[in-house]
Amino acid sequence: MITQAVQLSVLVKDMEEAKQFYTDVLGFVIRDEIEFTPEWRYLTVSPSASNETKLELVEAKTSEQREMIGRQAADQVVIMFLSNDIEQDYHEMKARGVVFHGEPKSVPGGIGVGFEDLYGNIFDLYQPTTENENEISHYQPRLKAGNNIALKIPKYKYEETLHFYQEIVRLPYLGYLSGSHAFQFGEMTLWLDCMENYAQQDVWLEITAAHLEAAADYLAEHSVNRRDEVEIHENANGYWISDPAGTILRVNPRK
Numbered sequence: 001m002i003t004q005a006v007q008l009s010v011l012v013k014d015m016e017e018a019k020q021f022y023t024d025v026l027g028f029v030i031r032d033e034i035e036f037t038p039e040w041r042y043l044t045v046s047p048s049a050s051n052e053t054k055l056e057l058v059e060a061k062t063s064e065q066r067e068m069i070g071r072q073a074a075d076q077v078v079i080m081f082l083s084n085d086i087e088q089d090y091h092e093m094k095a096r097g098v099v100f101h102g103e104p105k106s107v108p109g110g111i112g113v114g115f116e117d118l119y120g121n122i123f124d125l126y127q128p129t130t131e132n133e134n135e136i137s138h139y140q141p142r143l144k145a146g147n148n149i150a151l152k153i154p155k156y157k158y159e160e161t162l163h164f165y166q167e168i169v170r171l172p173y174l175g176y177l178s179g180s181h182a183f184q185f186g187e188m189t190l191w192l193d194c195m196e197n198y199a200q201q202d203v204w205l206e207i208t209a210a211h212l213e214a215a216a217d218y219l220a221e222h223s224v225n226r227r228d229e230v231e232i233h234e235n236a237n238g239y240w241i242s243d244p245a246g247t248i249l250r251v252n253p254r255k
Helices: 014-024 062-069 086-095 157-167 214-223
Strands: 007-010 031-036 040-048 052-057 077-082 100-107 110-116 122-128 144-154 172-179 181-187 188-195 202-209 239-242 248-253
Touching: 007 014, 007 062, 014 031, 014 040, 014 052, 014 100, 086 100, 086 110, 100 122, 144 157, 144 248, 157 181, 157 188, 202 214, 214 239, 214 248
Parallel strands: 007 052, 077 122, 144 188, 202 248
Antiparallel strands: 031 040, 040 052, 100 110, 110 122, 144 202, 172 181, 181 188, 239 248
């Protein structure tokens, strides 16, 4: 009986051009490179040396073959590649010039995004979020520090605190924005929020995620408390959480 697929063929215009793209841009490894005759060169690549399935890069020779370059599956996906860190792969591949069809987003069973090879063939990059025997890992979103820090200052201490940052520390002043005084704080923005009912100061932080829904599921799995009741935010796409010590963090979409 048939047990597995071991090789797929992708038509290319130029063997060296395609080899450079798949190895230097996509990060694949060469599995076979043999010249049987001057007209017959056998070249296969795969994401890693341990992959059972290889891609043979076949240089088109006939007019019919050349017409099929970049459209072997018309406008459908030719191959789906699995990833164990789709955010990192997406950003690294994009930086190397790979054309993506949007950003990674939630799809049935995981996170996915389409991309193209140098000729326009459509591939999928996919990372599962559910566990079964055929899937590689749980999706772990890459949460990063945001650009905002908010000091929640009791009203009776507000003017004194504002004077401290503006006149004594002399942080670069950005203005009165969205009801708060804002200062440049290194690469971040420090917001001084006047709080009517606070008895003591609090610090709120910002983190960002490329995929808010997946990040929310991930945080819930780790028993991180949602705190959406603390404030109605002008950015309705994000949400509030708290750390074990009670520090409030805003989870916003990464730009």
